Amino acid sequence: MIEYQVISRKSENEKRLVVLFFFSFLLCFIRQTSLIACIVSILIIAYFLIEYDIGRTKFDYFLFLIGRLKLERQLMNAKIYVRLNSRKTGNIYVKLPKIHILRQSEFKIWIQIELAIDNYNILKEFDFSPIFKGYRQMRVIDTIGRESIIFELEKVDYDRQFKFKNIREIVEQNWDISKIRIDKNTEINTLNHILLSGQTGSGKTYALLYLLLILAVRNAEISVCDPKNSDLAELSKKLKIESKTSATDIVKEVKNVYLEMEKRKKQRIKENWPISTTAIDNGLNLRILVVDEFASLQLKLQKKELDELLKYIYQIILEGRALSCFVILGMQQANATVIPTSLREQFGSIFVLGNSGEQTFNVAFQEKADSLPKFPLKAGEGWVVQNTDIEPKFIRFPFLEFLI
Template sequence: MTLKIETEGLLNNGIYLKEVQPSLEQKHIFVRLPKVTVKTDIEDNVREIAITISPYNQEKLSKLDLSSVFQGFIQQQAQSNRDSSQMVYKLLNIDSDYFYKFSNLKQLFQFQKNYDSEIPLDKYNSIPVLSHKIIVARSGNGKSFLLLYLISFLALSQKNILLIADYKQSDVFIACRDNLGLSSVSSKEDILQMVEDTYLEMLDRQKAFNDYEGNKLGLTMDKLGYEPLFLVIDELASFTAALDKKELEQFNFHFKQIMLLGRALSVFCLITMQQFNVKNLGGSSELKEQFGDQILLGNNDSQTIQNLYGSNELPNFQMEKGNGFLQNDSNLQPVLFRSPFLEPSFFKHLEKLNLKLQTKKES
């Protein structure tokens, strides 16, 4: 395996150092290759390749894609280790079952109890609970299922407040209102009011923080009795397109303040879009950087990829439904992940009640 990496990965991409020939008579070119270390997991679902960095190969190593070296694997990430002595590549078997499956909310509830500060996406990737999140995906690429999973996960923890705004009244909206018992609105007026109320709640939290007379060093909202609040807006661009000029100005002001100030006050946004551009964020490029977790699902055009990640250099292969890329503080470059699979029975046979109360009693 190491020999294959050296020949197909390093030599074919010009990542080597030519040695001085001992004599003119010897018609050979001697090269020095960087050290290669290979690790695989027990089920051979993940391969981790570490290649020693030196001044002459650092730039080339950062652009190296080893996917072609391993049939059936796709490169998930390539980034240097902490002391920048090695470039580490992680490759995933695209046919392996490293994603989670859930048949109903009770099963997800039992799973969720094992996690406190993070939300697992698959067996190798997770995102923090407390962050602004954005999901970008064309229709049919699994956006609704991933959004429903994230909302359900947050709701079932019984530690969060969720406000759902869905102008299109999708299945996610119906599930949140009827099965999860969440505050869900769909009309233009109600969504604008919900966003304004979220903004006012944030100001109330800010005042409570400023009025606190004790030591504010390390003070968090939960110590003041405030639960994390998540404002979920499905298909943001579709909603803003329906607003007149005055309404749009009102929305953009409130939304921008929530995005810029909310994290410190445990107020977060979870947004979805079909295509990403700064215009859909009120024309404010600084808001893009506020999204701690940037998720791109399915196959997308190069402009959308460029707008979201600042580069369109992603692996070029046909993505299955639910497959996507994630970029956040833990993954400075987009990494491949697979969304949890929600089986058709996920909401089957559930009565119109707040499941949180039921599962709390049963636990």
């Protein structure tokens, strides 16, 4: 059986150019051949500068040049290439996909690979983090028509987290009342239902508290329900927000929010609010219902109480947007029995914090969960998908120094 060596035609030609360059460079010092040799040397240098994107890589040229060579070797090993021809020399020549490496910011680079559609499913599973030391792969981005694929890498030591010393700093960062800033790269819409999932130690409670802080300073009317009477109930007291902890009181409080929403519906008809306006547009405050440990709460209720609770929450989620009534649900694990798919789709922002299980990611993000990279997360770190997002984004909630 004949053993063939697979060789990239482009790489083979570039090796020859490198050899030619050294010969030409030496000939530059011989008077008879200096002019032609120097021209050849300059043309070879120009080829490598253009071929490896000097105009876009600039100071990263040599770093990206080495990275690109490693990428080409990885593509060769995965047999992602077009076979050109075979020769009796014992070599098989191939053409590799075109690779572009671009710096998007001080902390982020993109690797764009042009490919055939039949290679897409293979390539999207690649993780190029080991090639670029100090970076980790954050997401894989499709282009229209899938004629190429983009891998986004971010510096591991990039600190996207806000560190707030007091409430005034929170207010300054969240000056746009239509948005809530989560970190330096991410903001969510204020007028949305929010689902937040995270295991113990994931930072879920402090994430909920951060959201409450912002909504409180915006004069929202807030109801907090904490069936475990844990940190959220205790921290809510610092904001002078009363929290309900018993199952019976929680059901009553949820009903009160529902009745407030119904009252606003009647007010809208009576006052004939303009089309497409919300309760806020017509002089009312935000009405926020926060229920932590939602799955745990369901286990504490009798069937009749549970049915009543779910009926009220479902109606608020389905009808509350135009009436400026919103729900924030917190739970340790998301599963389809607690949050049906039809209801999950009503949440404008869905967070999963910490190293949650595969089921939680699948329920929260559906098919979008497949694109999430696998690396360990710190407290406050996680992923969010909004109703306008194609895929989840990596986030880190702020550190609230004044609550230590």
